[in-house]
Amino acid sequence: MRFAKQKRHRKAVRFFTACFGFREPFKILCDGTFVHHLIANGIAPADTALMNILGAPVKLFTTRCAVAELKSLGSSYSDSVDAARSLMIARCDHENRKSAVACITEVIGEKNTEHFFVATQDAELRKKFQQIPGVPLVYALRNALFLERPSAFQQEFAKAAEEERSRMTDLEWKMLKLKKKRVANDEERDSSETEDQILETLSPRTNVKMTRIDKADKAQVKRKKRAKGPNPLSCKKKQKQGNTDTASEKTRSQGRSQEGDGENSTRNRKRKRSRKSKTSIVS
Incomplete structure (x- = not known):
């Protein structure tokens, strides 16, 4: 049960901070009935008790009219009067004392610009403050404090305000139209400038005179073709000098060996004699 109550309180605080701009430390405006209930039920210190339900530091306020109303109730409310005087005083600007209800309603106004939490019994x-947007309410039951849920009117007001924020105002719509016109004019200027540049490039220059060239003149103007060299890809690579020397030496050695072989072969042929001839002569 305690966890559900804390969750409900956090949700209500989140609603008022997101939709109506409440910020820490929260300001709580207390009337005489709430102060008297705290004293009678021993809920002290009050600021820590309120800080536990709101989850943020708080500042307690009251009005001079509320203190005067408590003082007029008699000596039985002397402790409550002392406790109310210890709180900070919210400015009400009432020369003549009014009732606490009338004073607090004037301080809150129609929009609660000061962002007060109202604590009352x-x-x-x-019920009156439930019909005013952005007024969170705190009350006490015996020794426990509670934060009321946002009323249906407050929730509908927050939804309507959010829809209005999402829409464009008349001033924003006019500014958007002007911006579109400027963009269109800039595009037209850019397109015209590009067209002028293209025409300038295509049109002939006035300083240069265009002349026709006859065929005979063309033949005179033609330059003679120079003789081109051989295709480097079809030519053989040049051989190095060392390679040429070795190749010539190889060819010379081969020629000498062939000559030596020829002489030996002739000599061998000359020396050969037939033995049969010798025997025939001897016999």
């Missing part, structure tokens, strides 16, 4: 006052 008056049920009629809580």
Whole structure:
């Protein structure tokens, strides 16, 4: 049960901070009934108790009219009067004392520009503030404090405000139209400049005179073709000198060996004699 209550309180605080701009430390405006209930039920210190339900540091306020109303109730409320005087005083600018209900409603106004949490035990006052957007309400039951959920009116007001923020205002719509016109004019200027540049490049220059050239003149103007060298890809590579010397030496040695072989062969042929002839002569 305690966890569900804390979750409900966090959700309500998140709603008011997101939709109505409440910021820490939260300011809590207390009337005389709430201060008296805290003293009677021993809920002290009050700021820590309120900080536990809101999850953020708080500052407690009251008005001079609320303190005067408590003081007028008699000596039985003396402790409550002392506790109320210890709180910070919210400016109400009332020369003549009014009731606490009227004073607090004037301080809150129609929009609650000061972003006050209102802490009261008056049920009629809580119902009245439920019809004003952006007024979170705190009340007490015995020794426990509670933060009321946002009313249906407050939730509908927050949705409508969010839809209005998403739409464009008349001033924004006019500014958008002007911007579109400027962009269109800039595009037209760029296109015209490009067309002028193209025409300048294509049109003939006035300083240069165009002359026709006859065929005979063309033949005179033609230059003679120079003789081109051989295709380097079809030519053989040049041989190195060392390679040529070795190749010539090889060819010379081969020629000498062939000559030596020829002489030997002739000599061998000359020396050969037939033995049969010798025997025939001897016999």
